[in-house]
Amino acid sequence: MDLATIFGFVGGFGFILAAITMHGSLKDFVDVPGAMVAFGGSTSALFIMFPMKKVLGVFGVVKKCFLTKLPDPREELKRFSQLAAISRRDGLLALEKQIPEINDPFLIRGLEMVIDGTPKEKLQEVLNTELTCIQERHGLGKKIFEQLGASLPAFGMVGTLIGLIQMLGSLDDPSKIGAGMAVAMVTTFYGAFVANMVYLPMAGKLEARSKEETLIREIMINGLVALVEGEAPRTIESRLMAFLAPKMRQLEQAAA
Numbered sequence: 001m002d003l004a005t006i007f008g009f010v011g012g013f014g015f016i017l018a019a020i021t022m023h024g025s026l027k028d029f030v031d032v033p034g035a036m037v038a039f040g041g042s043t044s045a046l047f048i049m050f051p052m053k054k055v056l057g058v059f060g061v062v063k064k065c066f067l068t069k070l071p072d073p074r075e076e077l078k079r080f081s082q083l084a085a086i087s088r089r090d091g092l093l094a095l096e097k098q099i100p101e102i103n104d105p106f107l108i109r110g111l112e113m114v115i116d117g118t119p120k121e122k123l124q125e126v127l128n129t130e131l132t133c134i135q136e137r138h139g140l141g142k143k144i145f146e147q148l149g150a151s152l153p154a155f156g157m158v159g160t161l162i163g164l165i166q167m168l169g170s171l172d173d174p175s176k177i178g179a180g181m182a183v184a185m186v187t188t189f190y191g192a193f194v195a196n197m198v199y200l201p202m203a204g205k206l207e208a209r210s211k212e213e214t215l216i217r218e219i220m221i222n223g224l225v226a227l228v229e230g231e232a233p234r235t236i237e238s239r240l241m242a243f244l245a246p247k248m249r250q251l252e253q254a255a256a
Contacts, residue, residue, distance in 0.1 A: 002066070005066060005205060008201065009197075009198075012197045013197070016193065016197075028182065029186055029189065030186075031183050031186040031187065033159075033162075034156075034159045034163070034183065034186045034187035034190060035187075035190060037155055037156075037158055037159035037162060037187055038152060038155045038156045038158075038159050038187050038190040038191050038194075039152070039155075039190070039194075041151075041155035041158065041159075042148055042151040042152040042154075042155045042191075043148075045147075045151050045155075046144065046147055046148060046151070049147060050140075050143075050144060050147075054140060054144070055144060057137075058140065058141045058144050058145075061137050061138065061140070061141040061206075062141060062202070062206070066205075066209075070209075070212055070213055070216055071104065071216055073215065073216060073219055073243060073244055074244070076216065076219050076220065076223065076240070077219070077237050077240050077241065077244075078237075079223075080223035080226070080227070080236050080237070080240060081233040081234075081236060081237045082233075083095060083098065083111075083223075083227060084226070084227060084231060084232065084233040084236045085233045086098065087227055087230070088230070088232065088233070092114060092115055092117070092227070093115060095111060095114065095115055095227075096115050098111070099111060099112070104220075106127070106130065106217060106220060107220050109127075109130075110123065110127050110220060110221070110224040111224065113126065113224075114224055114227050114228055118228075119228075120225045120228040120229065123221075123224060123225060123228060124221060124225060127217070127220075127221045127224070128221065131214065131217045131218070131221070134210075134213065134214075134217070135210060135214060138206055138207070138209065138210035138213075139210070141203075141206045142203045142206045142207050142210070143203075145199045145200070145202045145203035145206065146199075146200070146203045148195070148199040149195040149196070149199035149200035149203060150195075152190075152191045152194055152195040152199060153188075153191035153192050153195050154191070155187075155191060156187045156188045156189070156190050156191020156192065157187075157188055157191065158187075159184075159186075159187025159188070159190075159191075160184045160185060160187050160188045161184075162184075162187075163181075163183050163184025163185075163186075163187065164181075164184045166184075167181060167184060215243060218243060219240050219243045222239065222240060222243075223236060223240055226239055226240075
């Protein structure tokens with residue numbers, strides 16, 4: 001998992017817990033019935049909205065998204081420049097010796113198609129289809145977390161209303177009003193905090209990660225097509241440089 005995500009979770013939960021314990025007790029914020037309403041209700045609504053297979057599959061998407069390190073775009077430029085040099089010197093079949101050094105299944109599949117002599121149109125079609133499927137999986141994960149982020153505060157409010165109704169039923173005993181109000185507000189806290197600290201940031205992270213992976217995959221697709229076309233290493237590097245941000249492009253040109 002990247003350091004920004006770890007820092008965000010640790011910092012967010014740490015600040016909230018510190019604020020709670022400075023002027024009270026953590027047990028004041030523990031309410032099992034409220035948690036059942038907030039988390040149980042929002043999760044149940046999720047299963048109504050999405051097929052169970054899709055909901056359960058989102059954990060794999062999140063795990064792969066946060067634990068799999070994406071290649072550096074600049075490293076991909078150098079890789080394709082080297083592959084082009086080998087191809088022009090020894091032919092496309094010589095690229096087969098480079099496959100064991102590659103850990104990316106997407107790039108391995110594309111390179112195997114290049115070695116097999118697949119036309120560039122077919123190569124683009126297959127790899128673009130695979131890229132679209134990757135984007136759809138990330139998009140589904142984003143929708144699931146957005147739904148959780150939207151429904152959790154609503155169910156937190158439902159839990160609060162349940163607590164208030166129960167509290168109003170015991171107005172004949174004023175000593176129970178304060179405690180009842182506190183318990184009723186806890187579910188709203190659950191909904192607001194977890195939705196804005198976990199679910200919605202996770203949705204945003206999935207979207208950002210998807211854009212990063214899309215950029216890398218597009219660099220790979222264009223690099224593979226350039227290999228099929230037999231372009232020179234410098235030409236391929238210049239062609240792929242267009243995918244880099246201006247600042248990153250300047251650093252790469254300065255290094256060259």
